[in-house]
Amino acid sequence: MTEILATVVRSVFIILGLFFITKLLGKKQLSKLSFFEYIVGITVGDIAGTLSMDAELSMRDGLTAFLIWGLVPLFISIISLKSKPFRDFVEGKPTTFIEKGKILEDNLRKEKFSADELLEQLRKKDIFRVADVEFASLDSNGELNIILKKAKQPLTAGDLFDDLPEAGVPHAVIMDGTIYHDALKNAGVSREWLNIELAKRQVKAEHVFFAQIDEQGQLNIDLYNDSLKMPEIKQDEHLLILMKKIHAELEWNSLTAKDPVLKMAYKEYSKRIDELITKAKPYFSLEE
Amino acid sequence: MEENKQNLKLLQVMIQEMELALSEKAMTSSDDHAQHIFHQGMIAASDINGFLSKRRKELNRSFLL
Numbered sequence: 604m605t606e607i608l609a610t611v612v613r614s615v616f617i618i619l620g621l622f623f624i625t626k627l628l629g630k631k632q633l634s635k636l637s638f639f640e641y642i643v644g645i646t647v648g649d650i651a652g653t654l655s656m657d658a659e660l661s662m663r664d665g666l667t668a669f670l671i672w673g674l675v676p677l678f679i680s681i682i683s684l685k686s687k688p689f690r691d692f693v694e695g696k697p698t699t700f701i702e703k704g705k706i707l708e709d710n711l712r713k714e715k716f717s718a719d720e721l722l723e724q725l726r727k728k729d730i731f732r733v734a735d736v737e738f739a740s741l742d743s744n745g746e747l748n749i750i751l752k753k754a755k756q757p758l759t760a761g762d763l764f765d766d767l768p769e770a771g772v773p774h775a776v777i778m779d780g781t782i783y784h785d786a787l788k789n790a791g792v793s794r795e796w797l798n799i800e801l802a803k804r805q806v807k808a809e810h811v812f813f814a815q816i817d818e819q820g821q822l823n824i825d826l827y828n829d830s831l832k833m834p835e836i837k838q839d840e841h842l843l844i845l846m847k848k849i850h851a852e853l854e855w856n857s858l859t860a861k862d863p864v865l866k867m868a869y870k871e872y873s874k875r876i877d878e879l880i881t882k883a884k885p886y887f888s889l890e891e
Numbered sequence: 892m893e894e895n896k897q898n899l900k901l902l903q904v905m906i907q908e909m910e911l912a913l914s915e916k917a918m919t920s921s922d923d924h925a926q927h928i929f930h931q932g933m934i935a936a937s938d939i940n941g942f943l944s945k946r947r948k949e950l951n952r953s954f955l956l
Contacts, residue, residue, distance in 0.1 A: 795904040842912045845905055852902050853939075868942060875935045883932060886916075886925040 606658060613662065614655040620666075621651050624673035628680070637694045637743050643676045694743045701739035704752070714741055725749070771818035780809040780827075790816040797822070803841060804833040839887035843880070850876040896950050903943045910936035 624647060628640075636644065650672060654665035683690040698710045700721060711721060722733075724747040730736060735755040740748055774790040776783055776797060787797060800822045801808060813825040824833065850873055857869035910933050917929035 793900075793904060795901050796908070799904065799908070838912070838915075842909065842916070845909050845912070849902065849905050849909060849939075852898070852905070865946075872935075872939050872942065875939075879928070879932045879935055882928045883913075883916075883925075886920065886922065886928065 609658060610655070613658075617651045617655045617669075620669060620673075621647070624669075627673065627677050638745075639679075639693060640676060643672060647672045697740040697742050697748070699738070699740045700747070701733060701736045701749075703738075704734040704736060706733060716741070721747075773818060774816045775813065776816055776822075777808055777811045777814035777824075779813075780811060782808050786816075790820075792816065792820075806831075806833060837888075843884065843887055846876060846880050846883075850880065896947055899943050899947050899950070903940060903947075906936050906940050906943065910940070 647669065650665065650669050654660055654662070654669065679693055683693050698714050699707055700710055700714075700716070701707065706718070706721065711718065721739075725731070725733070725736070725739070728747075728749055730749065730751070735751055736749055737752045738750040742748060774786045776786045776790065776792075782794070782797065784794065787794060797808075801811075801824075804824060806824065806826065810826055810828070810831075811824055812827045815823050817823060826833070853869050853873035853876060857866050857873055860866040860869055913929045913932040913936065917926050917933065920926050920929060
């Protein structure tokens with residue numbers, strides 16, 4: 604029983620140690636690891652596993668090894684960040700395989716890459732003619748990066764239009780019925796705006812599973828109950844309702860204001876909106 | 892509902908939305924007269940928005956005093 608307990612305690616401590624070491628080493632994706640980092644990862648995992656299972660091993664020696672394998676790569680990555688020559692030495696430099704459509708055979712040999720392997724890598728990126736490649740290089744993480752010749756590059760919107768608007772980022776403002784104020788702030792809208800948008804669709808935040816403001820500033824809503832149909836909002840009808848609501852608010856403020864100057868200002872603005880409704884209404888497409 | 896900072900803020904949000912909707916209408920409308928009306932509406936919205944901002948600042952100031 605005590606042996607099992609010892610294994611449990613050792614394992615829990617080692618898991619916590621592993622967690623801190625992975626936090627310290629940063630969040631590089633596995634594919635972005637250099638060969639050295641990859642080996643370090645495997646070795647640290649192996650030390651942790653052995654230390655956790657083998658009760659005969661000294662915990663002190665194991666932890667020392669564990670810390671050394673965790674901290675030395677950390678120092679190496681810190682120095683690598685500060686020194687380019689050191690980084691090149693540790694992580695290696697990219698090797699050019701193709702330049703202006705010509706394969707550099709010496710570099711292929713240096714990296715022990717056969718022509719077949721190179722063609723296979725190109726095919727994976729939908730390239731079947733070496734002549735179409737302007738530049739290809741093998742990065743230190745083993746990934747082949749390719750730039751196609753200008754004439755062979757796919758057409759983008761930027762090639763056709765000069766003044767394209769920024770793509771923008773969608774923001775998830777409601778998740779599981781909870782409104783996220785930070786997301787609202789990042790999207791540049793207020794809580795009041797969200798309330799109005801929800802009211803237009805006749806839904807409450809707690810009925811919404813997921814709501815996102817897209818790049819155009821439109822709110823897209825996914826309700827818990829998918830069988831519920833949200834009312835389709837006609838733009839002109841909505842504008843008319845909005846104008847009437849604004850008119851009513853201004854009118855109310857003119858009635859409740861105590862200061863005569865304020866009273867008059869609210870009255871004047873309410874009159875302007877009323878006139879606007881009368882003039883603009885014939886140009887709205889409204890359902891009778 | 893009396894005039895207060897919260898109500899004025901909400902009214903301002905509605906005004907801003909109306910201004911945006913009117914500018915969209917003005918852009919998509921092919922009728923010159925309609926365009927003129929929508930532009931007038933945008934000017935009115937902008938005036939009211941300015942007035943409400945000033946009013947909110949005044950209310951803030953009176954609250955601090």
